[in-house]
Amino acid sequence: MYHNQSEKYKKLYGELQPVDIDKYMLIIGAREVEEIKRLASLLKNKTWCHVNSTFEGGGVAEMLKSVVPIANGLGINCRWYCIEGSDNFYSITKRFHNIIQGLDQKFTIEDLLETYLETNRKNFENERIIADMTVVHDPQPCASIVHGNYEGKLIWRCHIDTSEANEMIWNFLLPYINNYDGTIFSQRSFVKQGIKKPVYQIAPAIDPLSAKNHQRSEREGFEILAHFWSKYRIDPERPLILAVSRYDVHKNQDTIIKAFKKLKKDKSIRKLKPVLVIVGNLATDDPEGMEMYRKIQNVADNDPDIHTLLNIENNDEYIGALMRVAKIFIHISTKEGFGLVVTEALWQGTPVIGSNVGGITLQVINGKTGFLVEPHNVSSIVTFMRYLLTNPDEREKLGYNAIEYIRENFLITTLVKKYLILMRFLLGIDFPYFKI
Numbered sequence: 001m002y003h004n005q006s007e008k009y010k011k012l013y014g015e016l017q018p019v020d021i022d023k024y025m026l027i028i029g030a031r032e033v034e035e036i037k038r039l040a041s042l043l044k045n046k047t048w049c050h051v052n053s054t055f056e057g058g059g060v061a062e063m064l065k066s067v068v069p070i071a072n073g074l075g076i077n078c079r080w081y082c083i084e085g086s087d088n089f090y091s092i093t094k095r096f097h098n099i100i101q102g103l104d105q106k107f108t109i110e111d112l113l114e115t116y117l118e119t120n121r122k123n124f125e126n127e128r129i130i131a132d133m134t135v136v137h138d139p140q141p142c143a144s145i146v147h148g149n150y151e152g153k154l155i156w157r158c159h160i161d162t163s164e165a166n167e168m169i170w171n172f173l174l175p176y177i178n179n180y181d182g183t184i185f186s187q188r189s190f191v192k193q194g195i196k197k198p199v200y201q202i203a204p205a206i207d208p209l210s211a212k213n214h215q216r217s218e219r220e221g222f223e224i225l226a227h228f229w230s231k232y233r234i235d236p237e238r239p240l241i242l243a244v245s246r247y248d249v250h251k252n253q254d255t256i257i258k259a260f261k262k263l264k265k266d267k268s269i270r271k272l273k274p275v276l277v278i279v280g281n282l283a284t285d286d287p288e289g290m291e292m293y294r295k296i297q298n299v300a301d302n303d304p305d306i307h308t309l310l311n312i313e314n315n316d317e318y319i320g321a322l323m324r325v326a327k328i329f330i331h332i333s334t335k336e337g338f339g340l341v342v343t344e345a346l347w348q349g350t351p352v353i354g355s356n357v358g359g360i361t362l363q364v365i366n367g368k369t370g371f372l373v374e375p376h377n378v379s380s381i382v383t384f385m386r387y388l389l390t391n392p393d394e395r396e397k398l399g400y401n402a403i404e405y406i407r408e409n410f411l412i413t414t415l416v417k418k419y420l421i422l423m424r425f426l427l428g429i430d431f432p433y434f435k436i
């Protein structure tokens with residue numbers, strides 16, 4: 001088990017300086033900052049822990065690296081623990097993830113007992129987590145509730161869409177889930193039957209002050225990317241269509257490529273010469289990434305207008321800048337818990353073509369912040385690509401709406417605020433909390 005004093009964490013995030021909530025004043029306003037401080041005032045010196053399965057890669061790590069310093073800045077003692085597992089453990093939990101999101105994949109009784117449960121047990125053999133509130137994220141460490149030496153209020157936070165989870169795996173997880181004091185889901189529709197404890201709703205969010213998400217001008221974006229363009233031999237003058245995500249079967253990157261190849265054949269587009277950039281990384285708890293990356297490269301088939309990039313350097317600055325200068329961001333997952341990349345792109349004022357799936361529909365408001373499509377409907381994807389590429393005024397209008405929509409709904413300060421409300425409720429300071 002790693003925690004946020006471990007060398008691994010420090011190497012990634014430095015010395016963990018608490019962040020002062022006042023820094024967000026210009027973005028969310030003084031009243032909101034005061035409200036967050038008020039909520040935190042009775043939680044000073046209380047302990048709040050997070051347990052997940054990776055410090056790096058994917059949306060959960062992305063959020064925790066902001067939530068933990070903000071909470072510490074508010075005077076709460078916030079810690080982040082990360083379980084350790086073998087490659088086999090991550091391969092099994094990745095299969096769980098896929099099966100829970102509706103894919104048909106196999107697992108054995110040994111996978112469950114010898115690897116999944118045993119890894120959960122081992123991680124807590126010499127650990128005792130005593131906290132006023134502990135949030136355990138996703139299925140990987142879910143079973144630690146019975147093996148873990150936890151003390152205090154315990155919440156299981158599910159970031160994925162469990163609504164169509166395979167019955168067998170869901171029935172296996174349910175007794176563990178029902179051992180928690182409550183659960184958090186991003187959306188009501190993600191909750192599958194059988195949960196006997198209170199279910200709370202908190203949507204994911206992005207940190208507007210992070211290196212990736214701080215808002216920059218278009219010119220700054222192009223400047224940041226100077227080396228990027230030359231390294232990958234991309235002409236910055238050409239209109240950019242961008243996709244960013246892990247290389248994963250649910251992210252449906254092959255359909256993006258198919259749609260782009262079709263778009264290129266369109267006469268009205270030929271002159272514009274758009275370029276498609278797909279950026280992706282590998283999460284340490286996701287062993288399928290490399291294989292998926294190769295598959296996507298094969299689909300791209302050395303097309304000079306398509307760039308499939310893996311683990312780019314200067315990740316955060318480049319991704320933020322790419323999202324700022326892109327004409328279109330595309331994210332057409334077949335399943336999506338939330339899709340932080342959509343939030344990030346909208347916050348940079350870039351309209352999104354998104355699939356009408358899961359958390360994407362909370363963010364892409366058809367005709368207001370972007371356009372929704374069926375994940376495999378190539379011709380409607382091409383139609384919206386063409387429409388956005390050829391209508392700069394419309395892009396600007398959607399981009400403006402997008403920034404305001406994210407400010408209202410999906411910034412990290414809202415997420416922290418909701419956690420504080422929940423913590424106060426669990427500790428008996430306030431009641432009631434809005435359950436779903």
Ligand code: UDP
Nearest residue numbers: 058059060062245246279280281339340341
């Ligand atoms: N991400 C990144 N570099 C990459 C690909 C993704 O930093 O090459 C980040 C992305 O910006 C986002 C997170 O990883 O913050 C992915 O979160 P999301 O909710 O979109 O998907 P998940 O990986 O959790 O399914």
